[in-house]
Amino acid sequence: RSGKMAKSTKLIDNEVFQAYATYTAIVLLKMMLMSLITAYFRITRKAFVNPEDTASFGKGDSAKKYLRTDPDVERVRRGHLNDLENIVPFVGIGLLYALSGPELSSALLHFRIFTGARILHTLAYLIPLPQPGRGLSWAVGYAVTFSMAYQVLKTVLFL
Amino acid sequence: RSGKMAKSTKLIDNEVFQAYATYTAIVLLKMMLMSLITAYFRITRKAFVNPEDTASFGKGDSAKKYLRTDPDVERVRRGHLNDLENIVPFVGIGLLYALSGPELSSALLHFRIFTGARILHTLAYLIPLPQPGRGLSWAVGYAVTFSMAYQVLKTVLFL
Amino acid sequence: RSGKMAKSTKLIDNEVFQAYATYTAIVLLKMMLMSLITAYFRITRKAFVNPEDTASFGKGDSAKKYLRTDPDVERVRRGHLNDLENIVPFVGIGLLYALSGPELSSALLHFRIFTGARILHTLAYLIPLPQPGRGLSWAVGYAVTFSMAYQVLKTVLFL
Numbered sequence: 001r002s003g004k005m006a007k008s009t010k011l012i013d014n015e016v017f018q019a020y021a022t023y024t025a026i027v028l029l030k031m032m033l034m035s036l037i038t039a040y041f042r043i044t045r046k047a048f049v050n051p052e053d054t055a056s057f058g059k060g061d062s063a064k065k066y067l068r069t070d071p072d073v074e075r076v077r078r079g080h081l082n083d084l085e086n087i088v089p090f091v092g093i094g095l096l097y098a099l100s101g102p103e104l105s106s107a108l109l110h111f112r113i114f115t116g117a118r119i120l121h122t123l124a125y126l127i128p129l130p131q132p133g134r135g136l137s138w139a140v141g142y143a144v145t146f147s148m149a150y151q152v153l154k155t156v157l158f159l
Numbered sequence: 160r161s162g163k164m165a166k167s168t169k170l171i172d173n174e175v176f177q178a179y180a181t182y183t184a185i186v187l188l189k190m191m192l193m194s195l196i197t198a199y200f201r202i203t204r205k206a207f208v209n210p211e212d213t214a215s216f217g218k219g220d221s222a223k224k225y226l227r228t229d230p231d232v233e234r235v236r237r238g239h240l241n242d243l244e245n246i247v248p249f250v251g252i253g254l255l256y257a258l259s260g261p262e263l264s265s266a267l268l269h270f271r272i273f274t275g276a277r278i279l280h281t282l283a284y285l286i287p288l289p290q291p292g293r294g295l296s297w298a299v300g301y302a303v304t305f306s307m308a309y310q311v312l313k314t315v316l317f318l
Numbered sequence: 319r320s321g322k323m324a325k326s327t328k329l330i331d332n333e334v335f336q337a338y339a340t341y342t343a344i345v346l347l348k349m350m351l352m353s354l355i356t357a358y359f360r361i362t363r364k365a366f367v368n369p370e371d372t373a374s375f376g377k378g379d380s381a382k383k384y385l386r387t388d389p390d391v392e393r394v395r396r397g398h399l400n401d402l403e404n405i406v407p408f409v410g411i412g413l414l415y416a417l418s419g420p421e422l423s424s425a426l427l428h429f430r431i432f433t434g435a436r437i438l439h440t441l442a443y444l445i446p447l448p449q450p451g452r453g454l455s456w457a458v459g460y461a462v463t464f465s466m467a468y469q470v471l472k473t474v475l476f477l
Contacts, residue, residue: 009168009327012258018317021255025308028248032301035244049237052287078367084243084402085353089346091251092409096339099330128370142350149343158336168327171417177476180414184467187407191460194403208396211446243402250410 011099016107020098023111024091027118031087034080037126038073045070079125083118086138089145090114097148100155110144117141170258175266179257182270183250186277190246193239196285197232204229238284242277245297248304249273256307259314269303276300329417334425338416341429342409345436349405352398355444356391363388397443401436404456407463408432415466418473428462435459 011017041047047070048054054063094114098107117140124134170176200206206229207213213222253273257266276299283293329335359365365388366372372381412432416425435458442452 010258010260011170011329012260012315015317017258018315021259021311021315022317025252025255025311028251029305029308031244032248032304035301050234050287050293052290052293055289075368080244081240081399084247085349085398088247088402088406088409089350091247092342092346095254095413096343099328099335100339101328101330128368130373131370134368134370142353145350146347149347152339152343156330156336156339158333158340169417169419170329171419171474174476176417177474180418180470180474181476183410184414184470187410188464188467190403191407191463194456194460209393209446209452211449211452214448239403240399243406247406250406254413 014098015104016098016102019104019108019111020094023115024094027087027090027115030119030122031080031083034076034083034122038076038080041070041073041076045072047073075125075128079122082121082125082138086121086141086145087118089149090118090141093145093149093152096152096156100152102151110148114141114144117144173257174263175257175261178263178267178270179253182274183253186246186249186274189278189281190239190242193235193242193281197235197239200229200232200235204231206232234284234287238281241280241284241297245280245300245304246277248308249300252304252308252311255311255315259311261310269307273300273303276303332416333422334416334420337422337426337429338412341433342412345405345408345433348437348440349398349401352394352401352440356394356398359388359391359394363390365391393443393446397440400439400443400456404439404459404463405436407467408436408459411463411467411470414470414474418470420469428466432459432462435462 012021042053046057046066047068048066049069051063051067054066057063057066094111097110102110117137121134121137121141123129124137128134171180201212205216205225206227207225208228210222210226213225216222216225253270256269261269276296280293280296280300282288283296287293330339360371364375364384365386366384367387369381369385372384375381375384412429415428420428435455439452439455439459441447442455446452
């Protein structure tokens with residue numbers, strides 16, 4: 001593929017950018033999956049938050065009792081928020097990192113470890129695994145993003 | 160505009176990217192609007208969460224009673240969080256999709272439907288409309304983002 | 319540095335983009351810091367939300383009492399969510415703005431004011447400072463992002 005790179009100035013023909021695009025799409029799809037899991041638990045646990053969502057269960061008290069929190073729903077929601085808190089920095093800093101001209105092998109290492117760590121984090125949250133399973137998977141993803149931010153600032157610092 | 164594209168290698172002169180920039184700015188401004196609506200309801204409903212925010216109502220119990228949750232405030236906040244959960248993947252995956260060389264007509268279709276769906280979602284949440292209004296508008300935006308992610312992975316997959 | 323710019327079509331060699339990359343990395347790192355502060359308060363206040371996180375305190379009621387909310391933890395979490403709500407639009411709209419060809423001095427002004435405002439917002443939230451300290455720092459960051467969105471839409475509008 002290096003021949004293609006030499007001829008093209010298009011971002012999308014750059015292998016590091018292709019790797020960034022691939023892993024970013026994967027982690028964002030993984031994050032989007034949390035919405036479906038939340039919906040699944042809301043429906044199976046009959047635990048809703050908006051009155052209009054329980055209208056199909058009848059009127060008055062018969063529907064109102066389904067306006068409640070459920071531990072499984074809340075657990076998925078915490079996992080989803082943790083994804084937002086960690087995947088947003090990865091997507092933003094990862095883009096800058098991919099454009100800063102890293103070695104392909106180094107970029108792949110960062111992207112793969114982050115993606116693996118976030119998938120493990122979700123599993124650790126939802127199963128749930130005993131600690132420090134979730135804590136470690138969170139810390140690995142955090143460290144990868146920090147390492148990319150360091151590379152970006154080292155390359156482009158313009159204050 | 161095609162003459163401009165042929166001469167320029169700048170992203171911003173690419174029509175697909177211009178469309179991405181336009182719709183991304185619109186949906187992010189729409190998301191930012193949720194902060195103003197939250198502030199409006201907090202002030203009109205006198206429902207705050209930080210003690211320092213109620214200091215102007217006096218000291219002690221006269222101010223403390225305004226540290227409470229309000230259904231309207233919480234509803235806007237849920238809409239805001241739902242925006243974050245759905246607009247973040249659109250912005251990230253949409254950028255990669257715009258760079259992956261889609262047909263302009265296809266890209267416009269994706270961006271327009273997503274933007275329309277998210278505006279409808281906000282209206283459905285805030286009015287509120289009976290279900291499945293909010294659910295459908297959410298699902299349409301979700302499906303558009305998924306379709307763009309599929310195009311990205313089909314074009315650039317580099318694992 | 320202008321000689322480099324003239325020879326290169328690479329984004330990363332553009333000074334406006336370098337400034338965007340620098341300030342985006344800084345505000346995203348600042349946002350990531352909120353996770354560490356949350357963890358610090360959870361551990362020092364012994365206030366957790368997942369049962370598996372309190373397993374090291376023993377079994378049954380001796381561990382269960384640490385499943386509680388703490389005002390300091392909740393305060394950091396609100397600051398973190400506010401970061402997500404405001405830094406996500408900055409990162410997305412700022413990228414489009416940086417690519418839309420602004421004057422370097424104008425771009426630096428936007429990026430510096432936003433970054434300063436968000437650091438002040440975090441300090442105002444965590445210390446906490448009396449209002450309108452937090453409110454004003456929020457509004458300044460919001461206005462900067464709105465100004466960049468206006469520039470983007472003025473430059474690229476393609477509906």
